[in-house]
Amino acid sequence: MMAISVNSDIPRLVMFRCFVLFANVFVAAGAPWIYPYAPDVGPDKSDPFPVFPDSFAFGASTSAYQIEGGWLSGGKGFSIWDAFSHIPGNIANGDTGDVAIDHYNRFHEDVLLLQRFGVKHYRFSIAWTRIMPTGVEPVNEQGVKFYNDLINALIDAGITPYVTLFHSDMPLALQLRNGNAFLLPDFPKLFSDYARVVFRSFGDRVKTWFTFNEPWCSAVLGTSGGEVPYQIAHSILLAHAEAVAVYRSEFKSQLGAVGIVLNTAHFFPGSTHAEDVASALRSYDFNFNWFAQPIYGGGDYPDVMRRSLGQRLPTFTAEQRKKLNGSADFIAINIYSASINSPGTTPFPDPSPTFWSDINVTSATLSSWPTSDMGWAIVPEGMRGLLRYLSSMYKYPIYITENGVALQETSVESAVNDTSRSQFIHDHIKELGKALTVDNVDVRGYFVWSIFDNLEWGSGFTKKFGMVHVDHSTLDRTPKHSLYWYKSLIDGDDFVL
Numbered sequence: 001m002m003a004i005s006v007n008s009d010i011p012r013l014v015m016f017r018c019f020v021l022f023a024n025v026f027v028a029a030g031a032p033w034i035y036p037y038a039p040d041v042g043p044d045k046s047d048p049f050p051v052f053p054d055s056f057a058f059g060a061s062t063s064a065y066q067i068e069g070g071w072l073s074g075g076k077g078f079s080i081w082d083a084f085s086h087i088p089g090n091i092a093n094g095d096t097g098d099v100a101i102d103h104y105n106r107f108h109e110d111v112l113l114l115q116r117f118g119v120k121h122y123r124f125s126i127a128w129t130r131i132m133p134t135g136v137e138p139v140n141e142q143g144v145k146f147y148n149d150l151i152n153a154l155i156d157a158g159i160t161p162y163v164t165l166f167h168s169d170m171p172l173a174l175q176l177r178n179g180n181a182f183l184l185p186d187f188p189k190l191f192s193d194y195a196r197v198v199f200r201s202f203g204d205r206v207k208t209w210f211t212f213n214e215p216w217c218s219a220v221l222g223t224s225g226g227e228v229p230y231q232i233a234h235s236i237l238l239a240h241a242e243a244v245a246v247y248r249s250e251f252k253s254q255l256g257a258v259g260i261v262l263n264t265a266h267f268f269p270g271s272t273h274a275e276d277v278a279s280a281l282r283s284y285d286f287n288f289n290w291f292a293q294p295i296y297g298g299g300d301y302p303d304v305m306r307r308s309l310g311q312r313l314p315t316f317t318a319e320q321r322k323k324l325n326g327s328a329d330f331i332a333i334n335i336y337s338a339s340i341n342s343p344g345t346t347p348f349p350d351p352s353p354t355f356w357s358d359i360n361v362t363s364a365t366l367s368s369w370p371t372s373d374m375g376w377a378i379v380p381e382g383m384r385g386l387l388r389y390l391s392s393m394y395k396y397p398i399y400i401t402e403n404g405v406a407l408q409e410t411s412v413e414s415a416v417n418d419t420s421r422s423q424f425i426h427d428h429i430k431e432l433g434k435a436l437t438v439d440n441v442d443v444r445g446y447f448v449w450s451i452f453d454n455l456e457w458g459s460g461f462t463k464k465f466g467m468v469h470v471d472h473s474t475l476d477r478t479p480k481h482s483l484y485w486y487k488s489l490i491d492g493d494d495f496v497l
């Protein structure tokens with residue numbers, strides 16, 4: 001234990017305490033958006049529901065592998081998920097996306113359902129393997145036709161398409177080249193060649209593009225530690241920048257917007273103390289600014305990451321930084337939850353670092369927070385915290401491209417009674433509305449995940465996120481309470497639950 005010598009150390013300790021106090025006040029003043037969680041920042045049921053401008057986009061999201069099915073139809077090639085799902089034990093109940101919810105064959109019916117419920121903004125993804133079965137030319141015209149038909153049906157129904165180019169379903173043929181296609185040296189070229197075909201085929205009608213969905217997940221989940229997550233992220237960022245450069249140089253006349261979908265929770269500090277605030281910021285840096293800062297904040301990774309990771313964090317050339325900086329027209333975020341952050345306990349030096357020991361933050365939740373069927377904490381006020389954080393960091397319009405909740409629904413009767421999903425969406429939109437109307441955050445759209453129950457990756461069909469129940473034997477669609485409520489919100493009739 002350290003001995004304190006009265007004469008010399010007490011003044012130093014006092015000075016240290018003063019410094020900490022000063023630092024706390026300074027940090028809180030410099031980051032007014034970052035306040036610790038307190039009950040009085042929670043949703044206030046008595047507030048009036050915010051008024052949204054007519055231009056605000058209320059929509060819903062899906063992704064190809066999770067809904068399409070038709071895995072052997074129309075000349076489609078195999079994706080890594082086709083292969084992975086066929087290995088016993090990988091997906092709950094042995095589920096696969098072979099049929100999924102058969103959107104491939106039922107998209108007309110699905111578009112009519114969106115239309116009937118007034119959902120005028122629809123985000124979906126294109127399966128690379130339908131357009132290019134092996135990931136490279138030649139182009140599969142039947143795959144192009146499928147998306148042409150879908151996009152035309154949406155537009156005929158008065159629904160605006162928002163399209164993601166890559167939502168986890170990497171062409172298997174590319175993956176087999178080296179075991180992880182993101183790490184192929186020419187991945188940025190492969191991806192931008194595919195993107196070019198997509199822009200050329202559909203860009204006359206699609207005006208909002210997302211290059212990648214949740215690159216954080218591709219980099220961190222299911223990968224090893226060391227430098228691998230950072231190399232994958234680096235490659236995805238370069239591929240994103242390359243595709244955006246193709247779009248902006250070759251398809252300028254299409255007058256569309258392009259971005260990338262990033263995922264993050266909101267990170268509350270455990271208290272106003274400097275070390276807790278620093279932990280919340282560190283969580284934002286490692287989880288979000290890792291991707292956001294190169295794109296929206298100057299072309300390079302956060303300093304905190306560089307200092308912590310040293311050589312393990314790849315470097316961009318000056319030319320790459322230039323290409324990355326500003327390579328999106330908006331910020332697009334998937335948010336599902338929030339956490340409370342304080343310093344971590346990783347020993348230094350860590351002999352075998354992982355992404356989590358690199359962050360070295362303890363992220364906790366409160367026992368008073370309810371949880372979804374995924375076990376994720378439900379914290380609507382995190383939505384407002386996140387939006388305030390984003391607008392304090394970057395001056396770009398913001399879209400919430402996914403937000404939603406998995407509920408335990410064991411029968412169609414329990415599913416259609418999903419009032420707690422209606423409540424979840426209501427509370428999150430209300431917090432978003434406060435960020436828009438009270439905090440003046442430039443947020444332009446909100447998309448529910450998801451319109452349909454679908455294949456929740458490794459959880460198969462056991463996790464229900466949809467506003468529409470899908471029966472897995474008949475594939476019948478049944479709208480739930482939440483979709484009726486969402487319609488009334490969109491129509492401006494009734495916000496009350």
Ligand code: NOJ
Pocket residue numbers: 063066213214334402449456457465
């Ligand atoms: C984000 C992903 O984009 C989507 O594919 C997934 O189903 C939802 N989160 C829910 O986990």
